[in-house]
Amino acid sequence: MSTARHSTTRSLAAHGVLILYTVIALFPVFVIVVNSFKSRRAIFADPLALPTSETFDMVGYQTVLKQGDFLLYFQNSMIVTVASLFFVLLFGAMAAFALSEYRFRGNLLMGLYLALGIMIPIRLGTVAILQIMVASGLVNTLTALILVYTAQGLPLAVFILSEFMRGVSDDLKNAGRIDGLSEYTIFLRLVLPLVRPAMATVAVFTMIPIWNDLWFPLILAPSEATKTITLGSQVFIGQFVTNWNAVLAALGLAIVPVLVLYLIFSRQLIRGITAGAVK
């Protein structure tokens, strides 16, 4: 891990760089959150100032919550993200297990085919996807979004997880086989717990683009009942007038669920990213 020699200057320099990076990365978030609590005039007068008793104004949040369906949008985003995440992890892990564990004809080709999606953006297929959804009557349903996001997340999941599963001891799986465990039990009870850090990594990388996506909700599910939070926030951005208080409040609220999910996965995530380096 770290070298035994702890040079104070070096660790100071490292921390300085990291703190600087943290500040830069968090700055936009900070601006959004701070300004969401200010009156419209104060936002434009001094965007970087903290809210004072004069400029403090909850009007943005009031608008957002009065807009009525905001809870529904939240719920839609949550359902879509969690369901897609679940399917990506489940199918990704299963495919990865098959690719890494079994010798069969076309194993390598199948692996390449499944990984191809990492390089080809799924949006290229938007027209075809829309046609499929229209034909199958799935337009304006959350199912359409879940299907598309599952497809979008699978390549990276299969790629990362199969690499990790190759690292799980063969002896352990074989011991399970000799003791009479089924292949499903070996997968669920022996292998999955050992690749948990990788699962968390995949979860985070899958979850954030889904939560933030505007493209597919706009095309596949723009109806009032199926709007996601990102799409829902757009109502406040007009061509001529933008209700900045409401936009900032909506974005501020949208950060919370992702943050919570991230915190759940992050302990595992750190182990996942550093797995190769630290072993």
Next chain:
Amino acid sequence: MGDLTLANVTKSFGATQVIKGVNLAVNDGEFCVFVGPSGCGKSTLLRMIAGLEDVTSGDVRIDGERINDLAPAKREIAMVFQSYALYPHLTVRDNMGLALKQAGKPRAEIAAATEKAAEMLDLGPLMARRPSELSGGQRQRVAIGRAIVRTPKLFLFDEPLSNLDAALRVATRIEIARLHRELGATMIYVTHDQVEAMTLADKIVVLRAGRVEQVGRPMDIYNDPDNTFVAGFIGSPQMNFLKSGPFGLRSDTLGIRPEHLEISASTGQIEGRVSHVEKLGGETLTYIRTADHELLTVRQFGEHDHPVEQTVWLTPDQSRAFHFDAEGQRLRA
């Protein structure tokens, strides 16, 4: 009961044949050791017996019954791996009991079997721990315990001691020998350590490149090797191979163990210079460079001093020598 027969067993990975037709019979209660250099197919053969690897052709039989297509769990075998392979999420007790639980045995029976195995291996105080809380030696004892609990027809060991330090290796080796006596079970043991092979085995199988070179009791193999490969592989330090020409023999190669070469400062048949001396306490190994042969090793008991670069004379004890033909096959008188 548990005798094993391999009949013309082969194994190919793609186009490369790794096991090239192995015939072998292991009797009930026998301790059989597979030895051979790295990559010769010992593990592959063992995994085929366990059912973890398909048999390309030939038959594997336990108690006369062909088991080629039987799942590993149905073969009534137990295996101990080099890397222990304990289930990380289970306690020692559950690790040992899992196979019986999977087989649907009643709880009381599992508990009794686990306790008995734990007692045999002194695992009592460790039963509630998880594998991560055990030392390497303890883990391997648990893995052996897990094998015992199942009362299998056949125990399979794949280099179980090679991750342990020297002292622990000796202790665990003695433990395995004791278990074999107490259980009277058939055991197949893979190793590349010939001390383990010599001390544990009833029957040694020497493998090279997917073929059986020789099968026999340890001392028979040591005293009566079939070819230069077996003669060189079994015995440490390695046997010396001399060209027969200078001795006026009809064989091609003369094999002589290091303890059967006599060293003298004045007279002998082969002249050479001392290249290096190793004093091991109980014995002294002297390496000697010669003009006609390769580096030769002489083993003497007790402590001896031979200054490096001194000229010495060696005499092989002809009555203990082995003769081999140009292909390395033994020429028996």
